[in-house]
Amino acid sequence: MSTATDTLHHDEHDDHHHHIPTGIKRWLFTTNHKDIGSLYLWFSFIMFLTGGAMAMVIRAELFQPGLQIVDPNFFNQMTTVHGLIMVFGAVMPAFTGLANWLIPMMIGAPDMALPRMNNWSFWILPFAFLILLSSLFLEGGGPAFGWTFYAPLSTTYSSDSTALFVFSVHIMGISSIMGAINVVVTIWNMRAPGMTWMKMPMFVWTWLITAFLLIAVMPVLAGVVTMVLTDKYFGTSFFNAAGGGDPVMFQHIFWFFGHPEVYIMILPAFGIISHIIPTFARKKLFGYASMVYATASIALLSFIVWAHHMFTTGMPVAAEMFFMFATMLISVPTGVKVFNWVATMWRGSMTFEIPMLFAIAFVVLFTIGGLSGLMLAITPVDFQYHDTYFVVAHFHYVLVTGAVFSIMAAAYYWLPKWTGVMYDNTLAKWHFWASLVSVNVLFFPMHFVGLAGMPRRIPDYALQFADFNKWISIGGFAFGLSQLIFLALLIKACRKQGEPATDQVWDGAEGLEWEIPSPAPYHTFDTPPVIK
Amino acid sequence: MNLLTKIGTSLFAMCLSLPTLAQSVESEGRSDLNLRQGVTDISSQVYDLHMLMFMVCIGIAVVVFGVMFVSMYLHRKSRGAKPANFHESVKVEIAWTVIPFIILILMAVPAANTLIAMEDTSDADLTVLVTGSQWKWHYKYMDSDIEYFSNLATQREQISNKFSKGENYLLEVDRPLVIPTGQKVRFLITSDDVIHSWWVPDFAVKKDANPGFINEAWTNVNEPGVYRGQCAELCGKDHGFMPIVVIAKDPADYEAWKNEKIAAIQIAKEEEERLLAMNMSMDELMTTGKKVYLAKCAACHMPNGEGLPGVFPAIKGSSLALNDRSGHIDILLNGRTGTAMQSFAKQLTLSEIAAVITYQRNAWGNNTGDIVQASEVHTYANGK
Numbered sequence: 074m075s076t077a078t079d080t081l082h083h084d085e086h087d088d089h090h091h092h093i094p095t096g097i098k099r100w101l102f103t104t105n106h107k108d109i110g111s112l113y114l115w116f117s118f119i120m121f122l123t124g125g126a127m128a129m130v131i132r133a134e135l136f137q138p139g140l141q142i143v144d145p146n147f148f149n150q151m152t153t154v155h156g157l158i159m160v161f162g163a164v165m166p167a168f169t170g171l172a173n174w175l176i177p178m179m180i181g182a183p184d185m186a187l188p189r190m191n192n193w194s195f196w197i198l199p200f201a202f203l204i205l206l207s208s209l210f211l212e213g214g215g216p217a218f219g220w221t222f223y224a225p226l227s228t229t230y231s232s233d234s235t236a237l238f239v240f241s242v243h244i245m246g247i248s249s250i251m252g253a254i255n256v257v258v259t260i261w262n263m264r265a266p267g268m269t270w271m272k273m274p275m276f277v278w279t280w281l282i283t284a285f286l287l288i289a290v291m292p293v294l295a296g297v298v299t300m301v302l303t304d305k306y307f308g309t310s311f312f313n314a315a316g317g318g319d320p321v322m323f324q325h326i327f328w329f330f331g332h333p334e335v336y337i338m339i340l341p342a343f344g345i346i347s348h349i350i351p352t353f354a355r356k357k358l359f360g361y362a363s364m365v366y367a368t369a370s371i372a373l374l375s376f377i378v379w380a381h382h383m384f385t386t387g388m389p390v391a392a393e394m395f396f397m398f399a400t401m402l403i404s405v406p407t408g409v410k411v412f413n414w415v416a417t418m419w420r421g422s423m424t425f426e427i428p429m430l431f432a433i434a435f436v437v438l439f440t441i442g443g444l445s446g447l448m449l450a451i452t453p454v455d456f457q458y459h460d461t462y463f464v465v466a467h468f469h470y471v472l473v474t475g476a477v478f479s480i481m482a483a484a485y486y487w488l489p490k491w492t493g494v495m496y497d498n499t500l501a502k503w504h505f506w507a508s509l510v511s512v513n514v515l516f517f518p519m520h521f522v523g524l525a526g527m528p529r530r531i532p533d534y535a536l537q538f539a540d541f542n543k544w545i546s547i548g549g550f551a552f553g554l555s556q557l558i559f560l561a562l563l564i565k566a567c568r569k570q571g572e573p574a575t576d577q578v579w580d581g582a583e584g585l586e587w588e589i590p591s592p593a594p595y596h597t598f599d600t601p602p603v604i605k
Numbered sequence: 606m607n608l609l610t611k612i613g614t615s616l617f618a619m620c621l622s623l624p625t626l627a628q629s630v631e632s633e634g635r636s637d638l639n640l641r642q643g644v645t646d647i648s649s650q651v652y653d654l655h656m657l658m659f660m661v662c663i664g665i666a667v668v669v670f671g672v673m674f675v676s677m678y679l680h681r682k683s684r685g686a687k688p689a690n691f692h693e694s695v696k697v698e699i700a701w702t703v704i705p706f707i708i709l710i711l712m713a714v715p716a717a718n719t720l721i722a723m724e725d726t727s728d729a730d731l732t733v734l735v736t737g738s739q740w741k742w743h744y745k746y747m748d749s750d751i752e753y754f755s756n757l758a759t760q761r762e763q764i765s766n767k768f769s770k771g772e773n774y775l776l777e778v779d780r781p782l783v784i785p786t787g788q789k790v791r792f793l794i795t796s797d798d799v800i801h802s803w804w805v806p807d808f809a810v811k812k813d814a815n816p817g818f819i820n821e822a823w824t825n826v827n828e829p830g831v832y833r834g835q836c837a838e839l840c841g842k843d844h845g846f847m848p849i850v851v852i853a854k855d856p857a858d859y860e861a862w863k864n865e866k867i868a869a870i871q872i873a874k875e876e877e878e879r880l881l882a883m884n885m886s887m888d889e890l891m892t893t894g895k896k897v898y899l900a901k902c903a904a905c906h907m908p909n910g911e912g913l914p915g916v917f918p919a920i921k922g923s924s925l926a927l928n929d930r931s932g933h934i935d936i937l938l939n940g941r942t943g944t945a946m947q948s949f950a951k952q953l954t955l956s957e958i959a960a961v962i963t964y965q966r967n968a969w970g971n972n973t974g975d976i977v978q979a980s981e982v983h984t985y986a987n988g989k
Contacts, residue, residue, distance in 0.1 A: 138774065139766040146842045146913060213915015219839045225816060226799040230739075230841060230945050232916045314817020315942070320800055321815055354680070355688040363698050385802060385837075386813045387820035390724040394717055401709045405702060412701045415673045420689035422682045433677070437670060444662040451712065453719040454655045456811045457640055460802060460837040524640045526806045528837050531845030533764060535776050537637055 093595070101196070104188030105595065106173045111491075112195050113170025114484075118563070120162030120202065121477075125553050127155040132549035135542050140533055148532035149217035150209060156220030160338070161245045162202050164472065167480045168341040169194075169252045172280050174491065176256060178586040178593060179274045181265025181602045186258040194251035201244035208234040208241075219530060221331070224312035224323040228304040239302045246291045253287035256280055265585070267604030271362065274584055278365050279344030282372045286333045286340075289376075293330040297323065321386050328379035336375045339471060340368055342439075342479030343410055346432050348584070349486050350414050353429035354421025355581035359413045367406035367413075374403045384455045393452045400450035404443065411440055426579070427501040431482035434509055435475060442470025445520065460530075463523025469516045481508075481559070489574035492566045493592030500562040507555035514548030641806055644828045644853070648809035650719045658712065665708075723809075726821040729791030733782065737794075737801030737814035737836065738947055740843035740904065744782045747793075751866050754952050755780045756900070757846050764846075776833040781850035785859035786826045794820045797947060802838035805851055811837055826853040841945070842916075843904055873954075880956045881979050887963070890976060894964025897957045902965075905945065910969040917945065921969040930975060933962055934985045950986065955979040 094102060103109060130151050134142045143151070173191065177184055185191050208215035213232035216222065227235060260281045264273070273281075300323075303309040310316020312323045343364075351358045358364065380388060380396040388396075414436050423429070445467040449455050458464060481504075489495050518541040523529075527538045534542065565571065574591040589597050642652045680686040734745040745752035758777040762768040771777070784790045794803050796814035804811040808824040826832075834849040854862060885893075899908060902920075906912045910921035920926050925933050937958050940948035949958060956979040966975040 138770060140764055141766060145845065146916065149839070149842065149844075211915065213913065217842075223800055223839070226839065226841060229943055230799050234915070314815075319818070321813075321818070355682070356690070357692045359692050360694075360698055362693070385811050386815065387818070390721060393720060393724070397716065397720070398713060401713060404709065405705050408705045409698070409702060411669060415669060415676065416697070417692075418673060418676045419680065420676070420686070420691070421680050422686045422688040423677060423680055424682045425677075433673075436673065440666065440669060444666060448655070448658045448662060451654060451658055451716045453651050453716055453723055453809075454640075454658065456723070457651060457655070457806060457809055459811060460804075521638045525637050526641070526834075528804075528835050528845075530839045531835075533775060533845050536770060536772070536774050541637075 102192065104184070104192050106177050106185045106188070106191065107491075107593065107595065109185075109191050109195050110170045110172075110174030113166045113173060116195070116198060117163050117165075117167035117170060117480075118560070120158050120166070122556065122560070123206075124155050124158035124163055125556065127151045127158070128549060129553050131155065132546040134532055135534070136546040137543065138534055138536055138539050143532070145532045146214060146217055149219070149530070150215045152530055153216045153219050153222075154205065154209065157205060157216070157242075158202070159472070160220065160334070161242075161249075162198075164338050164476050164480070165249060166198060168280075168283070168338070168476075169249075171276075171341065171345070171480070171483055171487075172252070172256055175487065175586060176259055176277055176280060177263070178589065178597055179277050179584055180260065180263060180268055181585050181598045181604070182259060182263035183596060183598050183601075185255050186263055187255045190251050191255055194248045194255065197244050198248050201241040201248065204237050204244070205241040208237040211237075221327060222298075222301065223327075224301060224304065224320050227301050228312060231305065235305055236302065239298045242298045243295055246295045249287050250291045253284035253291075256284040257288070260284075265598070265601040265604055271365070272604060274344075275347035275358065275361070275364060276341065276344035279340040279347075279368050282368050283337050283340045286337050286372055286375065290330040290333045290337075293326060294334075297326045297330065300326075321383070324383050324386060325380065328382045329376075331382065332379040333372070333375045335471075336371055338476045339439075340372065342435070342476050343368060345479045345483045345486075346414060346435055349428045349432040349482055350417050350436075352486075352579050352581045352583070353426060353432075354418045354423050356417060356421035359416035360409075363409055364413055367409040370406040371403060374399065374406070378403060381450060381452075381455070384452050385459050397450055397452045401447065404447050404450075407443055411436060411443075424580070426485075427496070427498070427505055428482045428486035428579075430505050430509075431478050431485065434505075435478045435482060438470055438474030438478065438512075442467055442475055445470065458523065460528055461523040462519040462527045462529055465529050466516050466519035466523055469519070473516065474512055478508075484563070486579075487586070488563075488566055489578045490586060490591050490593055492569060492571075493574055494566060494569050494571035495574050496566045497562050497571060500558055500565070504555060504558040504562060507558065508552060511548050511551035511555055515545055515552050516548070518545050518548075643807040643809055644826055644830065644832065645808050645824050646827070647719070647723055647824070648807060650722070651809040654716060654719055657715070661708065661712065726791050726823045728789060729823060730788035731785065732791045732793060733784070734793045734795070735782075735803050735814065736797055737803065737840070737847070738797040739799065739841050739945060740836070740847040742778075742782075742801075742803070742847065742849060743797075743951075746863075749863065749867060750870055751863065752951075753780050755782065755850070757848060759846075761899075773833065775846065776835070776848045776850070778848055778850045781831070781852045783852045783854060783859065783862050784824075784826065785856045786829050786853045787856065789823055789825045791821060791823045794822060798945065799840045800838050801836050801840045801847070803834075803849060804837040805832050805834035805849055807832040807834075808851075813838055829853050829855050829858075877954055877956070880954075881983055884978050884980075885956065885960070887967075887976055890960045890963040891967065893957065894960035894962075895968070897953060897961040898964050898968075901949065901952065902961065910965070910971075920965050921971060926965050926971050927973060930966075930977070931985060933966070934958075934977065934982055937962060938982070938986055955982045955986070958982050 100112060130143060134148055173185065211234045213234060215234055216238040218227040218231055260277055300311040304311050304313060310318040312318045312320045347358055347364060378396060378400045380392060381400045384393055449458055449467060485496060485501060522538045522541045525537065527534055576591050577587045578591060585602060640652055640655050642649050732747040734747060736743040742755045744755060755778045758779045759775050760768060763770050763774060794812045794814045795818065796816040798816060801814040802811055803814055810822045810824050812820045812822040830853055832851045836844055836847040905917040906920050910919060912919040936946060938948060938950045940946045959977045959979045959982050962977045963975065966973045
């Protein structure tokens, strides 16, 4: 958090017309997009470590067959809260933090359009997660029904603390919607003169589309948790067949939110990678326009594929076919993205600094996740894959080596601009290689145990899965520990320990954010730049 | 960055060696690496589809990553590469949109055919109603009186690491489902409480058991044998402990099993009548009661009767167990709607219910001294 504090001292002379509070008040009352961006990023990192600690509990229990560390009820709470924290506490706030820091600097705006709402949308988040985490310490424990909270497990059969889960999800949703509105309004109204739609940087484009997805589906999530609340506490029967409801309807509503949510967590990643690869290949992004159109088509298609999460629920065969074909179709625009990145690298002049290494790892490992996703789309085979570790492997490849790696790539790429110093390259190399190796030891064997028939969300397993699970756990612990290197590196960079960074930082970097000083002054673009 | 290239290459080697590895382990019957071929025509079609998809994915990966790694080797600044200036090519972009699209259509056709065959549940020779509940399965043969519950048979001590684990640890049940080979068996799948999912990998059958709704699935097993699966939808605390075991017998053996089972049901009925007229002693009731309690009740109410606060209520010291005798009988017979408490009327005999109630009213300091006999439970069940 000292990032912006130091920035402040460094550039005091730029701010003579503002009084800037110091200490805790500065952070509580801040309306500055850079401060709020830092708050979001640090918050998401803390949540990443918290959710990661829960994953360690899961992997410790699964290290060998038998129940040895936690009881099954607590195990279920760990898988549930791990999922909720990583999705809503780590990945989404990290992207919002990046949006806050970068979008105004990329479009030449002085700040976000709605700065007070920006402050509010951040500061309600810690409370949402305090509520969620505190439920773990109540009688009966926290939510134990999976992050997907399928009814009636989450209604009639859940613990008494479910209301707290519902309330915290409501707050997370409100925060996301406010963040998304802010992004849309900022991009729509505050671009510098001359920055037409098709001149916008890819990160801005992908975030604009993501923001629309958020505004469209977060209310659906709010609706479905509210129905869970009233079914459990107020005697309604939305999901209770005995009262005329339908438990499968829960899944339709949930996944109508849940599938676009998947793209909310990956589209900004596409944007980040589309900045980093051209920079280090020293060559323009191969197909800017087709990247924009591909992003938009992925977003549109994401609304008509939700039931591919539900092939075993007993849908009519026509519906199964529709959702199978629609899902397969998504691989076309996703393929366009990957081909574009490769074509950008082709005949470039590449160097392999840390952001580029993460970006390349992203392309390879995200593609592996994408290909297993294509396999999962095939309904008859999905009957075998569904709810096994094959699915766990798939979504961790797209979310950890996809979304999380892109966030790390972004952190390394823009850190010198934020702090004014280069990160510690030795630590960074250790962090990258340790993460890359361990993450594959962690998630790759999950494909095998899944295909061999190990269901997900079980605290104990048959003996034939024992060998792989041991390796998976070892990979998990190693990946968890590797992130402490990243923590050390970030603290060092925020304390300004390192070589001073130039304004452009990277040889091939292009864009408005590289034209302002490093570290970025507390206020930038008081007068808008003109885009040629 | 030779290291990166090396890692990429070894990753590939890993992927490429996968199918051969999988086949070698497969000959032992059960694969630890790959999907199993199973024992039905459908399951082998599904396996073929899986391998086709897998190969296509490997192909795509080899081409894409191959180009990428070649580029990373050739077009690096340290080798003196100068950046080219090309971008945007309509021809290339059309090609990489259309070619994947054609590959997708080629995949979609066999997938759709298999799917249609899988969902055709018509003309079944035998129908079995499969009902999931926390955390066991119930099978009811629609053409006879045969119905029974199927519980996990692995001992608690194996799970808590006190005994060494058996070969079929967590994949064994007390009463497996028995079906004939060479006949089309239709499953009607439903649930009494939360959503479960009935999955037997060797049949490529996985279908959710939704409370209040009935799903259909079918299989036609080619080879006699024992096939094991597990519940595949998170269904609460003991989701990991409700396996499925299906024994496929050839039709003659199946008929023999069926007749034996019907005869056994008849004998059990007569035994029940006989027991109704008899009174059991406190000691007998407590011994049977404890056994039943540990098998059926302890999963939620815990072996010490204290339950899980906030999730499952305690029996120790509860007003129901101390004061309300008929309420106690009622909750065992009928369960309690809107909670996880299920009905045990069909799961236990009258004398077992009497014994477990007596046990609950006298164990862990619930010293009511009450003795409940099978006849009292019988009167309650028929009287109200």
